[in-house]
Amino acid sequence: QNGTGGLLGLYSRDARDDFTLPTGQQISLQSTQEDIHMRFGKAWRVQDRVSVSDVTQVASLFHHDAIPFAFYDDPNFLPEFGLPPRLPDWAEHLRPEMESVCADSIPCQYDYVMTFDKEYAKVTKQHEAYALFLANEAARRYPRCPALPKPLNGRKSENRYWPGTIVRFSCDDGYRLVGYEARRCREDGLWSWGVDPECISDLKYTGRIAGIGVGIILPIIIVIILVIGCFIYSRRNTKEHYTGEPGIQQPFMEYSNAKQANESMPGGGKAIKEIETSAREAEC
Known part of the structure; x- marks a missing residue:
């Protein structure tokens, strides 16, 4: 980049220096086609090297099977600068054919006027259509996902x-x-x-x-231990009985043990019998 020169410009991504002469001067982008050809195009003309010591001449970039470069180059050639080019008066009868082949394609019309070959003009029109397609594709914005880095190792x-x-x-x-x-x-x-x-x-x-296995199994073991502990605790309290008062539960001796204890006391047997009589009357 910024190291080229010639008809393709300096490759600087700046259109303003595309028409830079070998001397470093620049031609305006608003120049006419004829001015660009005469001042810019001819200034970069490649000629056959006559002498190695002649610094005013440069060698051709391509080898043409020993055919001299002058065979391909005509310094006196003048292109048709008018766009679209005008049909000669003697070829006006070919205008319908040109219009049917080229329609409004200026490159196609140009090649038709220069060659009077409709097949050649058709190929030019096809290439123009493909060039427009490529330009539209290049200008089209496609969604693209951000880059994914590869994992280490x-x-x-x-x-x-x-x-x-x-x-x-x-x-x-x-x-x-x-x-x-x-x-x-x-x-x-x-x-x-x-x-x-x-x-x-x-x-x-x-x-x-x-670690994942331990994290899954350990809570299960803790839950099982809690369930077993609750079960054992509830079994130990099975001898506790409800006293009849809401919210109060307290252990007391079995009735037979209490009866024996009271009978051993003076007058206790009579009290027990009175309690049993009252209980039977209440049941009736």
């Missing part, structure tokens, strides 16, 4: 990120892939959802799997 299958592209990831020997193995570039320019892939060593992978 791994690789990816694609370096293109157009919609519909599927990128697959894999790891080198001795490593395991963690995350999504494949991602797809969507039509909106975003990647399909997924965890970024990572390549980890086999030892680290085994430790990670063991």
Whole structure:
């Protein structure tokens, strides 16, 4: 870049210096076709080298099977500068044919007037249509997904990120892939959802799997221990009975034990019998 010269310009991405002469001077972009040909085109004309010491002449870039360059070049040639070119008076009868072949294509009309060959003009029109197609495609904006880096100690299958592209990831020997193995570039320019892939060593992978297993099993064991503890606690309280008062539950001795204790006391047997009589009357 910025190191070329000639008919293609300086390759500087600046259109204003496209018409730079060998002397470094520049021709205006608004110059006429004839002025560009006479001042710019002829200034860069390549001639056959007559003498190696002649610095005013340069060698042709191409070898033409020993045919001298002058065979291909006519310094006195003047192109048709008018666009579109005018048909000669003697060829006016060919205008309908030119219009049917070229329509409004100026390059096609130009080649038809220069050659009077309709097949040649058709090819020119086809090339013009293809050039316009390429220009439109180059100017068209396509969605593109952002670049996906390959995982460390791994690789990816694609370096293109157009919609519909599927990128697959894999790891080198001795490593395991963690995350999504494949991602797809969507039509909106975003990647399909997924965890970024990572390549980890086999030892680290085994430790990670063991950690996940412990994290799952340990809560289950804790729950089982709590259930067993609750069950044992409830079994130990099976001898406790409800006293009849809301919210109060307290243990007391069995009736037979209380009866024996009261009968052993002076006058206790009579009290027990009165209680039993009152209980039977209440049941009736």
